[in-house]
Amino acid sequence: MSFLKIASAHKAYKTPEGGLIHALDDVSLDVRNNEFLTLLGPSGCGKTTLLKCIAGFEDIDSGEISFEEQSLKGVPAHRRPFNTVFQSYALFPHLSIANNVGYGLDVTGVAKGERNKRVEEALELVGLAGFGSREPKQLSGGQQQRVALARSLVLKPRVLLLDEPLSALDRKMRENMQIELKNLQHSVGITFVFVTHDQEEALAMSDRIAVVANGKVQQLAAPTEIYDEPANEFVANFVGTSNIFSGKVVAKDGALLTIETANQRQVLATSDRFGRGDHVELVLRPEHLKLAPSGNGIPESCIDGTVEASVFVGSDLHLHVDVGKGRTAIVHHRHNRGDDGERIEAGTSVKLYYSPNAAHLIKAIGR
């Protein structure tokens, strides 16, 4: 039985000028029970809209949203077994923390004793035991965020929808909350649909990621698959940094392909999905590009280039390498600063190489 299913959902908004914005353009998504699913995409791509449609604050124009095989069409928000943690938290300013958390129990008529017990448990779960009598404005942003979480979790929803709940926190706090949220999801066993535009957050927390752009799901897969095998150029660029070279397969030897790139250079890649004559895009992650040692022992397939800029970011050196025809490759070089030979400055000539297994090929569009 399918759990939460979104089938070819469309949603368009009218602009004041009379045009249409397709916030959701044929979105299909199968959310599994108990998973941590992340909707990842740039600003304005329709993430919030999708969440609103699931929660019941907006209706989709066409398509269907169903929960355990039951269509949710016409079911108002307050009758859906989902809860939302809003981006702005939306805590009730006129209620104490305990009454905020107890709100959902109060309106559904849970008995006083049970209600108080559950409120206490929920506050404890998010590490705010003893804060019940405070007011929302007396809490820090991170604490408010936890109250919003407790307020939803106390109702034991089937699905918890979270709209960029961590975006208002500072980096340190956010990293802590990421781990806490993930652990929490694991221990309460509730399905989380989590919205973010932060790819690191998505990779760190999710069981599966749906990359969304222009109202469409670009790829739905586990984080490692999204990172290692992006389905298209958008995903490759949006999740992590990618060096993308277009080219044509000119030779095939088993799974090993030889690809001729635009600047007549021959590079290698392994793939069993493409054959001679296919136009492909070669995706190389910056950490897979290595600097070839000078002198002897140079690998046979390597790319020459000149360092344009070298940026120190702590453990790594980020190199921008001009590889000819105005193309720049980005290399993340794990350096050893104790070693004298490691000084790499702009203008240095380098040779780059990579293992053909690390290269990922995607089909070139429009050919």
Next chain:
Amino acid sequence: MTSSDTILKRKRRSLILLLAPFTVMLSVFFLVPLGIMMVYSFLEPGLYGGVEWNWYPYNYGRIIGWPLNDYEEFEPIYLKIFLNSLQIAIMTVIGTFVICYPAAFWVSRMQGAKKNLALFMITLPFFANLLVRIYAWLLLLRPTGFFNTVLQSAGLIIEPLDLLFTNFSVIIGMVYILTPFMFLPIYANVEKLDYSMVRASQDLGANPLQTFRRVILPLTAPGIIGGSVIVFIPALGNFIVPSFLGGSKVQMTGNLIERSFLQSRDWPFGAALALLIMASVVVLVVFQLSRQAKAEARGVS
């Protein structure tokens, strides 16, 4: 002796300077007359107007119905009029609230030019003379007026209804002139109501009625209270509306005050009446504000 001290001092001095005109105006035009009224209310009225400088607490005695001497009877007529005024003022508050609350939501949802037009329409009545506007209601409500004519020709009634010179007609007139005063504070509050609160409430399982009672109403309460106070006060003391639409049948304390000052020239009695109204308003407002402060401290549940 630190520089922050002198900055504070300088700030305080400029604050005093800035507030000076207001303070002067308040004392000259409000506190001084109030003091005069207070003194007058304890003086004996002169036979032909004016006052005799004798201690005379019977102005208040008359109002609460205390007999002056053995020949006079206990007569709570002024108290009755006061209670009726109170009733009319409360009904006016309720009437304006019922009109303005939904209207405020309606207007706050409008866009751009439409919204400005609606707000302009609400303040439009201010542009016409008050007496003219009240007189119009006289024409509408009288036995041969608009409402009775329409109802009669529709065959709904045979005899014209007694609409005029009743509490009802006075309340209608009051509601009509005081509606903008209720609307603006409520609108200011409704306009800044965070709609995500409503969504959160729905999301947590509250039906529309619960959402209204537990979220929308408490969050817009400051506007409702503000509007109620500034409608209640002028309604309680008003004398123009009852003298037009109440005739001789409906008296309000405002009429009594007007009459004792202008017609019977009994200034001490008028002063006593006016102070009594003021005192009751102050008591009500202080009571309400302290309740509100307590509720806020508690965090209403």
